[in-house]
Amino acid sequence: MSLLPNTATLLGKELRTEFRSRELLTTTGVFILIVLVLFSFAINPGTEEARQFAPGLLWLAILFAASLMFQSCFLREQANDTLSSLRLAVSDPFAIFLAKLGANTLFLLLTELLMLPFFAIFYNISLGAKLPVLVLVLFTGSLGIAIAGTAISAISAQARMRELLLPLLLLPLLTPVLVVSSLVTASLLDRDSIVLWKGIGFLAVFDLIFLTALWLFGEYLLEE
Amino acid sequence: MRKVSFEIAPGECVVLAGRNGSGKTTLLRIAAQIVKPTAGKLSFPGAVAQPSENGRPGYVAHTTMVYDELTAEENLVLFGKLQNVEQPAKRAEELLREVGLYERRDSLVRTFSRGMRQRIAIARALIHRPSVLLFDEPATGLDPLGISWLANSLREVNRSGCTVVMSLHGESEISALATRALRLDAGAVVADTKTGASLRAILTFGGA
Amino acid sequence: MGKRTVLGAAAILLVIAAAYASFYVAPEERTMGVLQRIFYFHAASAWAGMDAFVICFLCDLLYVWKRKEKYDWLAVSSAEVGLVFTTVVLITGPIWAKPAWGIWWTWDARLTSTFVLWLLYVSYLLLRTLIEEPNRRALLSSLFGIFAFIDVPLVFGAIRWWRTQHPAPVIMGGPNSGLEPTMAKVFYFSVLAMHVLMIFLVIERYIIEKMKHEVDILQREAEA
Numbered sequence: 314m315s316l317l318p319n320t321a322t323l324l325g326k327e328l329r330t331e332f333r334s335r336e337l338l339t340t341t342g343v344f345i346l347i348v349l350v351l352f353s354f355a356i357n358p359g360t361e362e363a364r365q366f367a368p369g370l371l372w373l374a375i376l377f378a379a380s381l382m383f384q385s386c387f388l389r390e391q392a393n394d395t396l397s398s399l400r401l402a403v404s405d406p407f408a409i410f411l412a413k414l415g416a417n418t419l420f421l422l423l424t425e426l427l428m429l430p431f432f433a434i435f436y437n438i439s440l441g442a443k444l445p446v447l448v449l450v451l452f453t454g455s456l457g458i459a460i461a462g463t464a465i466s467a468i469s470a471q472a473r474m475r476e477l478l479l480p481l482l483l484l485p486l487l488t489p490v491l492v493v494s495s496l497v498t499a500s501l502l503d504r505d506s507i508v509l510w511k512g513i514g515f516l517a518v519f520d521l522i523f524l525t526a527l528w529l530f531g532e533y534l535l536e537e
Numbered sequence: 538m539r540k541v542s543f544e545i546a547p548g549e550c551v552v553l554a555g556r557n558g559s560g561k562t563t564l565l566r567i568a569a570q571i572v573k574p575t576a577g578k579l580s581f582p583g584a585v586a587q588p589s590e591n592g593r594p595g596y597v598a599h600t601t602m603v604y605d606e607l608t609a610e611e612n613l614v615l616f617g618k619l620q621n622v623e624q625p626a627k628r629a630e631e632l633l634r635e636v637g638l639y640e641r642r643d644s645l646v647r648t649f650s651r652g653m654r655q656r657i658a659i660a661r662a663l664i665h666r667p668s669v670l671l672f673d674e675p676a677t678g679l680d681p682l683g684i685s686w687l688a689n690s691l692r693e694v695n696r697s698g699c700t701v702v703m704s705l706h707g708e709s710e711i712s713a714l715a716t717r718a719l720r721l722d723a724g725a726v727v728a729d730t731k732t733g734a735s736l737r738a739i740l741t742f743g744g745a
Numbered sequence: 746m747g748k749r750t751v752l753g754a755a756a757i758l759l760v761i762a763a764a765y766a767s768f769y770v771a772p773e774e775r776t777m778g779v780l781q782r783i784f785y786f787h788a789a790s791a792w793a794g795m796d797a798f799v800i801c802f803l804c805d806l807l808y809v810w811k812r813k814e815k816y817d818w819l820a821v822s823s824a825e826v827g828l829v830f831t832t833v834v835l836i837t838g839p840i841w842a843k844p845a846w847g848i849w850w851t852w853d854a855r856l857t858s859t860f861v862l863w864l865l866y867v868s869y870l871l872l873r874t875l876i877e878e879p880n881r882r883a884l885l886s887s888l889f890g891i892f893a894f895i896d897v898p899l900v901f902g903a904i905r906w907w908r909t910q911h912p913a914p915v916i917m918g919g920p921n922s923g924l925e926p927t928m929a930k931v932f933y934f935s936v937l938a939m940h941v942l943m944i945f946l947v948i949e950r951y952i953i954e955k956m957k958h959e960v961d962i963l964q965r966e967a968e969a
């Protein structure tokens with residue numbers, strides 16, 4: 314069963330390609346920053362109300378950034394038809410998806426962690442002890458975003474108006490992640506920091522369901 | 538495609554000829570198992586001199602099917618690892634020397650010329666020592682020197698026991714390698730050297 | 746008389762009968778008066794719409810498995826009809842809410858989830874318009890349809906949890922508000938009527954799609 318070795322090899326390829334140019338990470342990171350700043354102009358920053366909006370705004374910024382970040386996911390395999398050579402080379406096509414969603418989760422998480430200090434400063438939120446759980450929430454949420462995003466990216470790459478289509482298909486699908494992640498993050502960053510484990514569990518269930526769906530139907534997404 | 542049915546013996550060097558849109562590319566992609574036929578069977582039976590590492594044919598088409606942002610060596614090692622090739626780094630080096638790209642092994646494929654791009658594509662296709670090589674319009678965009686080199690390489694590949702199936706547009710040094718030719722028209726086989734048609738006629742679309 | 750005509754006539758008669766029953770047979774509700782009667786329409790449409798989406802989901806699965814175009818025709822038909830019924834739900838909700846609560850939209854859990862459901866299937870239909878090749882369109886939209894449908898329980902679950910954290914006015918009483926016997930009978934009769942109407946519309950739309958396909962074939966033969 315060469316699924317795991319193939320996934321590891323392909324993940325290595327995705328990471329190597331990205332860290333060589335770092336274009337995806339930098340552009341996405343700057344984008345989240347811009348969105349956070351712009352949000353501040355829309356609400357009244359520095360007030361107590363603004364602090365209450367902050368978690369939701371963070372996740373909105375992450376969702377928008379993801380819609381941009383995942384555009385190139387399968388498009389870059391169209392340039393030289395590398396999708397065909399990958400499909401020829403790999404015995405289980407799920408490896409292609411696992412590698413891409415692993416890379417996407419990693420990149421998304423990395424940009425989020427880089428943005429956290431700015432987020433904490435803008436909205437005067439002390440992270441400190443809450444950081445480990447916050448990272449857990451960011452991870453489970455981002456994983457769901459990446460799984461759905463990778464699947465949808467494979468679909469939109471084969472249609473017209475793909476730049477608009479990807480967010481159009483992805484964002485309604487990710488409503489549960491936005492709702493629950495914002496709630497859990499808000500509760501965590503609140504004065505009486507409460508961890509809503511039920512919410513984190515929900516996110517894990519979301520991740521599992523979509524991962525299973527991707528596993529069952531992935532090969533059809535790659536069909537020609 | 539319409540109904541197509543033929544057999545190729547191991548070691549043959551087969552040419553598929555036909556106008557644009559006659560189905561040559563589709564047939565090759567089906568053989569490469571990239572496209573699934575709506576009906577019918579495809580099988581690669583029998584032992585060959587060097588069995589391939591994963592049973593899949595090698596496939597070369599118009600694009601390199603490798604990554605522009607990786608080096609020649611990185612690309613070959615990648616595809617070698619994916620197909621469980623033994624000692625992929627060594628095999629990659631071997632192939633790079635064979636196709637004459639060893640000096641450029643650390644260059645990004647993005648910087649390659651047309652001729653070099655074809656050579657890396659061939660290397661990629663052969664990395665897992667396939668018993669069948671499928672080649673879609675190999676001579677496109679090559680100068681006479683490139684065509685000579687390619688004809689030699691294909692001769693070597695065929696001689697080492699690999700069955701070669703390629704689609705061509707006319708007579709050349711490459712078509713001279715053919716041990717068999719078929720002409721396709723509108724998705725069906727209309728002539729076959731096996732049943733008596735002449736190679737020249739098939740290649741120049743003259744007569745039956 | 747053809748079967749379609751019989752079905753159509755039955756559908757219209759049942760709907761009229763259900764409307765009549767809603768107004769004249771069902772007893773007046775204590776707190777909300779006449780306005781409450783819209784509930785029969787609203788809830789019955791919701792059930793019929795959801796069942797149309799279930800049909801769509803099953804057809805998506807069948808298409809991916811069998812690749813017969815009739816499943817794709819049925820999928821798009823049921824998706825469109827489902828969308829129509831869902832639109833009715835989204836319109837009747839605010840019509841009730843404005844006089845009852847003074848605001849058009851209360852972010853009620855079920856209504857909000859229904860709105861996301863609506864967005865998902867609008868995206869489904871939009872995706873179809875952006876892929877020209879019929880087989881590719883059928884496959885990709887089926888795959889998206891599958892992802893969308895498995896997302897639905899997650900959407901409803903997430904939003905319901907969200908509303909328990911931030912309570913808001915509920916449209917037409919929560920799920921616990923009991924129905925008096927006569928009301929229950931009228932309700933189930935409305936559900937039946939809406940389902941018959943739904944099935945009739947899906948069949949009619951399916952036949953149109955089938956004819957469109959036949960016209961396409963004739964056109965192509967004429968051009969060849």
